[in-house]
Amino acid sequence: MIQAEDGIFIQIPGESEQRVLHPANIVGYQDGVYTIALEEDDITLEVEQDLLIFYERIRDFVQQTAQVEAVLDAPDESQIVGIRPIGDPVSAESRQCYRVSTLIANLSATMGQQENCQLADVSSTGFSIISSESFSIGNQVPVELRYENERFPGIGCIQSIKELGPNRYRYGLHCIETKKSGSDLTRGLQHISTAVQRIQLKRRAAG
Secondary structure, eight states: OOOTTOEEEEEOTTSOSSOEEEEEEEEEEETTEEEEEESOTTOOOOTTOEEEEEEEETTEEEEEEEEEEEEEOOSSSSOEEEEEEEEEEEEOOOGGGOEEEOGGGTOEEEETTEEEEEEEEEOSSEEEEEESSOOOTTOEEEEEEEETTEEEEEEEEEEEEEEEETTEEEEEEEEEOOTTTOSHHHHHHHHHHHHHHHHHHHHHHHO
């Protein structure tokens, strides 16, 4: 059972080809329904929508199915919903399978010629970057991720492109392992992915 003070992530089935984890705060519990506040303001959920929820339980990272029971009015921009977990949690310790949203962490990256791009999400093998520079699917692009005063350079191959507005794109990339690409990018992805998940969960629990 999830504790009321736990932090969680939600995954929206069918949202994209990548399994992206979105952070949320648990703000209440009653009769088997948890009230959660989403931290990202660009997510829209509906009643009876199916979800996957992720959280830590006795040092294990687990996942559990859930369903949206209610969408509530919120005093600010965050969305408040009621969710009901279904069934039993199972291990989700293969964290390399999941991308965690990093938008609220405000992490920056260099992609191509553009510095200070926004790192949107990250897993141990892939990541998304928001940039105004134009690329095509299949392009191999030099990138550098930054986290806690460390730099992780390498080469990423563009797998997907989503236009966010005039001259603004969200690129999904996969890390390319070659002798020339450098191994720092792979190490950085693994480090950032796990670190951000744990930091966000701890911050939610402390709050």
